[in-house]
Amino acid sequence: MQGLRLTHKKLAALVATISLIGINGSAQTSSGPALPVIVDEGFGEFVLVSQDEFLMGDNFNEGDADEVPVHRVVLDAFYIARYKVTNKDFWRFIEAGGYSEPSYWSAGGFGEYGELPRHWNSSRFHGGGIPGGGDFPVVGVSWFEAAAYCSWISSQTGQNYRLPTEAEWERAARADDQRRFPWGDSIDGSLANYEFSGGPYEPGLTPVGFYDGTVREGFKTGKNISPFGVVEMTGNVWEWCSDWYGGDFYSSSPTQSPTGPESGSSKVLRGGGWVDSHYYHRAANRNSSFPENRNPIQGFRCVRDQ
Numbered sequence: 437m438q439g440l441r442l443t444h445k446k447l448a449a450l451v452a453t454i455s456l457i458g459i460n461g462s463a464q465t466s467s468g469p470a471l472p473v474i475v476d477e478g479f480g481e482f483v484l485v486s487q488d489e490f491l492m493g494d495n496f497n498e499g500d501a502d503e504v505p506v507h508r509v510v511l512d513a514f515y516i517a518r519y520k521v522t523n524k525d526f527w528r529f530i531e532a533g534g535y536s537e538p539s540y541w542s543a544g545g546f547g548e549y550g551e552l553p554r555h556w557n558s559s560r561f562h563g564g565g566i567p568g569g570g571d572f573p574v575v576g577v578s579w580f581e582a583a584a585y586c587s588w589i590s591s592q593t594g595q596n597y598r599l600p601t602e603a604e605w606e607r608a609a610r611a612d613d614q615r616r617f618p619w620g621d622s623i624d625g626s627l628a629n630y631e632f633s634g635g636p637y638e639p640g641l642t643p644v645g646f647y648d649g650t651v652r653e654g655f656k657t658g659k660n661i662s663p664f665g666v667v668e669m670t671g672n673v674w675e676w677c678s679d680w681y682g683g684d685f686y687s688s689s690p691t692q693s694p695t696g697p698e699s700g701s702s703k704v705l706r707g708g709g710w711v712d713s714h715y716y717h718r719a720a721n722r723n724s725s726f727p728e729n730r731n732p733i734q735g736f737r738c739v740r741d742q
Contacts, residue, residue, distance in 0.1 A: 472665030475515055475740065477593045480525065482515035482740050483665050485608050492606055493686055494720045495614045502683045503720050506614075509603050510692050516600060516608045517737035519644050519667050520675065521585065523562060524570035526577070529585050540587040545580030549728050553577075561732050562641055571643040573673045573735040579703045579727035582676045582736040589738060596741040599678040602704045602722070603694050604739060609670065609706075609719040611663035616718055618662035618669045623717070627658040628671030629710045630717050641710055641732070642672055670707045670717040673735035674725075677704040681724035702726050709733030 473484040489510040494503035530552065538546045553576055557563035561576040577585075582599060589597040600608070609618045617623055625633035629642045636653045637646075645667055646652055647660035660668045669675075679696025681704045696704065702724040708717035711733055716723070725734065 472518075474518065474665075477589075477595065479589045479593070479597075480521075481518040482738075483518050483608075484515055484742075485511075485513065485604070485664050487511065487513040488607075488612065490607050490610070490612050491614055492603060492689075492720075494718075496616060496718075496720075499718065499720055500722070502686070502722050505686055507686055507689055508691055509607070509689070509694060511604060511607055512693060513742045514600075514604055515740040515742065516604065516664075516666055517739070518665065520573040520673065520735050520737050521582075522570060522644050523564035523566075523572055523574050526574040526585060527564035527570070529588050530564070532588065534584060534588045537588075540584040540591070542580055542583050545578075545584060545727075549578050549580040550584070553730055555730075571645075572641050573644050575641065575673055575732045575735050576730045577735070578730050579676050579725075581730075583678070585736075586738040597738045598741075599676055599736060600739040601693070601695050602677040602679050602706055605669070605675065605677055605706045606719060608664055608666050609662050613663075615663075616720075618666070618719060619658065619660060623714050624658070626656055627660050628668070628708075628714070628717055630671055630708060630714050631710070631712055633671075633714075639710065644668065644672075647671070670719060672710055673707070673733055674705040674709045674723060675707045676734065676736040677706055679704045681722070705734060 474481045489508060491506050492509045493506035495506050534540055535550055535552055541550050555561060556576055557565035562569045562572040564570060586597040586599055615621055619627060627647060629635055635642060636655050647657045647668055649657060649659040660671060662669055680700030681702045682697040682700060685697055705723040705725055
C-alpha cells in the first residue's frame, strides 16, 4: 500500500495542506483511495491512528473471560510502527551500545536483564547475526529490551517512542468496526503465520511483510493489513505492550486512554505467534508473559506520540 512518507520536519507543512483526515487515520484524496499518513524519522514507517473512540473486547462472544466486558475506550491520536521490529532494526540498537546505556532502560531492567541474550544468534531465534536473518522479526527479547529499544529511538529523534498500550494496539488492529482480525472476520492460511497455516516457512517465523497479497516463493499470500495500513498485527510473533496484565481489568477500565493496572507480575502480549492456532490471532485476544521472559514467539513494535 502506498503511503505519504513524512519526516518530522515536513509533518506540519503537510498537515496544513490536508483538508480532511478521515476517521480511519488516512488522508482523503479526490483522485483515489485513502492513503495512510506516515512519518519516517529513520527508524521505519509509523502510521497515524486518529483520535477517536471504539469498543474494545470480544464482541463475538467466542473468547476468554479476560476479553469481556466489551467497553468504550477513547484514545488520543498516535503513530504505530507499520511493521514489527526486525533483526536488522534491533541490531542497530545493539551496535549503538544500547545494552550498556542505563538511561534507555526501565527501572529493574538494566543490569539484571540488560545483557545480550546468549542464544540471540541461534537459528531458533533468527538472530541478527545470522546471514539472511535481517528481515525476520526480532524475537527472544524481553519486555525490558523492547522498551529500551523504543527509548533509544526517542534519544535519536527527540520524539517520544514507546511500547503501545493494549488499547492502542487493539484500535490499530480493528479500527472502529470490531472486526475479528485486522483484515476482516474470516481467516485462512494465506493471511497469517499460525499453526498449520501451510506457509512455506512453517513451522517457524516468516519474514516481516510476507503477507502482502503477492505470490511469495510459489505461495499466494493474502493482505494482512489493518484498516489503518498497519502490517501483520496478528500472526508470526506476539507483540509486547506497555501494560501490566490484569485478568479482570476490563470490568474497571477507565474510558479515557487506559494504561492497564498500576502494577502486576506479567506484561500484556497481543497478536498470536507461529506456534498458536488461529483462535489466538483474533484482534481481541489477550495474553501475557513475565517481562524478563525471552522466547522465539515474542517480538514487538513501537508507537510514537503525535
